Amino acid sequence: MAATAIPSYNPSPRVEPLVQYRPLHPTFGAEATADFATITPDLVDEIKRGLAKYGVLVFRKTGLDDARHVEMSHLFGDLDDVAPFVSGLGQKNRLSSDYLFDVGNVNPDGSVMQPGTMRDLLLKCNYHFHADSAFNPRRAGISLLLAHELPPAHLGGETEFADTRSAYEDLSPDRKEEIKDWVVLNSQLQCRRNANTDKDGILDPLLDTDEFDPMKHRFGKHRLIQLHDPSGRTNLYIAAHAHHVEGMPIEEGQRKLKELLDHAGQPQYTFKVQWKDPGDLVVWDNTCVLHRSVPGGYAGKYKRDLRRTTVHDMGPQAWGLNGVGATWRSGLD
Template sequence: MAAIQTTGRYLDSLVLQFEIRASNSIFSSAIMSTTPTIQVIKNGFGAEITGLDFADGVTDEAYHSIEDAVKKHGFAVIRKTNLVDETHLELARKFGDLDDVTPYNKAGRLHRLKYNELFDVGNVAIDGSIVNLNSPRGEADKGNALFHTDSSFNPRCAGYSLLLAHELPPPGTGGSTAFADMRAAYRDLDEGFKALLHEKNYIARHSILHSKKLAAPECFKDIDPTDYFMGRHLLLQVHERSDTPTIYLAKHIHSLEGVAPEESQAILDRLFDHATQDKYIIEMEWKDVGDLVVWDNTCTMHRAIGGEFMTKYRRDMRRATVHDDSSQAWGFNPKSDEHMGLP
């Protein structure tokens, strides 16, 4: 009887070991099947990541997958993430310290969202209606349609931005986002022009009031941007995360420091004409609620694409903005919490 019991225990042990091995094999297969994959979108610029789902929380592995893709390709798209406000912010904090809307709230703007670290950048008004294009906010938001980088007009510029779709208009009604590859634009500059830019090492003066006035001149006709603070940053920089030269360009740039206005504008116009050629641009279409785009403001520009949705459909978009932590983050500005304009 003892021999039979011993044999039985031995068989039970074998069965248990088999079940454990099988379970581990299944678990390993599951991990492999959900390993993120990266598809480059165009000429090394932009990436779409699949295999990430944040329904069960934010992991370091997911963060590193996104951070690596953005470092290499400038921006990354992750579809149907299942992110909510809390996990959106949890992911954003892995990239660094967050900016917030508190300085803007002090200026009198009411914030619709629960968290001050989320910028309300869609077309949904405080009462839930669609923002009137002719309202002060509607006029101010027109500047978002110009190519820019986030927060270059503040003393400390933005590093990463993480934009999440909460509500989207119907397909075909507009609302996509365009990105420009500034590392490639630098690489392809005419060598003589590039040498001139390096020789002069221009400091650009950034003003959100300038870009808003460009986009809505009648509304801002009485505003002189030179009466207000401007962010001062080098025009040519090194993208430190990839150790690659780039152009830190934006329609926020009012002028080049120490350069006559006509010459300054001619240089900026030439750079914008070059950097916004189709070969450097990707227009990213938002498809589903939960779509997330993460980009690096220090090596890209972006702009919002309009459409008929602007007067017909709600577009609820929420952005977490990460302060730049590179050696160029503060440019030539005082280290203060001063903010200019509205987000």
């Protein structure tokens, strides 16, 4: 009788995860590794799952260019664009797509932005903790910020993030009860004015006009306390754009909002991302974290060319209390 052949063993191929994570902070943020050579819906879905947990993901040397940056961003959802600001304010977009927000310090002619110019004054708002587009009728969901050219590392220019889910959890029960129903009115102009007011309370004359007066324009209205749907955790939706609390005297509301923003910006809730190489990509969820640019000695001397795509919030709270489908933009209404 012939011997029975031993069945051959073909082990299943090892399936590597599409994204690997290394935590950067005890409560949020991770350095992530992924292959961006082929951008697929599966990869984007995994990044979304990572964001639900970590809020901020840092990818190094992605190899992305403008076109692939925009291509991938479309897979996350509806994209915001700069077209209304370019046409409405008579600005020039030096970049290849209206889906790219130019948030660096490079002028349209390629020169380095100089301190004290109008563009510098407007971008100073970025030095304060904020959530993208909290001032517009439809807020931002996910932002994807890609490095193109960076200043020397020792001259600053990091991006700092704050964990507003943990910041909310650590509030006292009495404070949570006090703020549970607050509706906050947000204005981009509020942040810009505060960023250009000196220690004596004197506003830079270039911004002391009706054009930059928040009370002369519409506000983006959003609830302060919200459920962060992807994680099921409660979130403190606060930003430097917060102007006042609906139904509360303005000065009282501004004081209390500043207390909450300062609370969220404490060291135990924050960490900084050091930009290392062109192609570094940072992705974050504006509905559960805040961010700000860190100033440094590079200003006026070296290029810090960062370009952002902004995915509209696709969740049930995207439009806040502003009316679904509203088309106005902050400062252009």
